[in-house]
Amino acid sequence: MADLRLVSVAKHYAGHTVLHDLSLELGRGELLSLLGPSGCGKTTLLRIIAGFETADGGRVYVGDQDVSALPANRRGLGMVFQAYSLFPNMTAAENVRFGLRLRKVDAGEQRRRAGDMLDLVGLSGHADKYPHQLSGGQQQRVALARALAIRPALLLLDEPLSALDAKVRVQLREEIRRIQRETGITTVFVTHDQEEALSVSDRVAVMHQGRLVQVGTPAEIYDAPTHPFVARFIGTSSRLPASLVDPQDGLIRIHDQHWHAPRARGLAARSALDVFLRPEDVRLEAARQETSSGAMLAGTVRERTFLGAITRLRVDLDAGSPMLADLSTAAAAALPIGARVQACWDPDAMRILPAAADA
DSSP, X not given: OOSEEEEEEEEEETTEEEEEEEEEEEOTTOEEEEEOOTTSSHHHHHHHHHTSSOOSEEEXXXXXXXXXXXXXXXXXXXXXXXXXXXXXXXXXXXXXHHXXXXXXXXXXXXXXXXXXXXXXXXXXXXXXXXGGGSOHHHHHHHHHHHHHHTOOSEEEEESTTTTSOHHHHHHHHHHHHHHHHHHTOOEEEEESOHHHHHHHOXXXXXXXXXXXXXXXXXXXHHHOOOSHHHHHHSSOOEEEEEEEEETTTTEEEETTEEEEOGGGTTOOOOSOEEEEEOGGGOEEEETTSOOOSSXXXXXXXXXXEEOSSEEEEEEEETTSOEEEEEEEHHHHTTSOTTOEEEEEEOGGGOEEEEOOTTO
């Protein structure tokens, strides 16, 4: 049985549709990230799950219970917000105990659970400190401990790391994943950060303009996008306009060159396609060299971005499309700005989708 089930959830504001009939299921112990840009509806969906907002259509089930009409305080869910939302006049331990006190849990049990939760998040030595005496990362750990102390049916995380600096953000996301695995709690994690979503999730649900456009494992989302928006939004890709010549053989044309592309086989016949290529899949060779395999387009190096072990080159292809390529920094040294190059890649690396103007 799914721990969370959404059935045709819809939401409208002032005649504008924010969520379009979303349906989704989470299995027990699963961590799913709702990933998308600002304004795509992910936080609205989380607030509907939590009970802070009411859907205009559809149902929300937690386990086998329809909680659509229940207020937030009767759903038994734990939530951690972007802002830490700690009570400034309470110590860390008192903050963790707050939800237990509201539920009239025995005082001894309150102390035991608060101690256990602070130990779980690595703050057992900070129980008597007030929020202003804790760092941002520590405050968010207290908020997480408070959400877990009530033993919620689900844990909901709304951009919990966005207020932290980069190093602390990486450390805390690893801690959240460790804690989620140790407790086995089913979790919904809202984020606009691709790296966060791909690194902590069992599955990722990508949202675009109020719709779920793809749900899958991080590897599926990255390697096999099924929607043009996903191909553009996840990671970094170059997009080349193409056309499908023969869907049975997977023959496509890019800038008047033809080759067989395995991922094009079986596509419905249509004239316009988009081919997406990751920078790490592109090879660059000096134009005077010849290559005997793979696709090949000529162009000129226009930009170089040093990224440590690799350098990212932007090549303006003669046919008019820009292309990114990641090379080892040593190899990139031989291709200065202005160098004429050939861009090569394995046809298996191409992600091929019907062209979409709104991607």
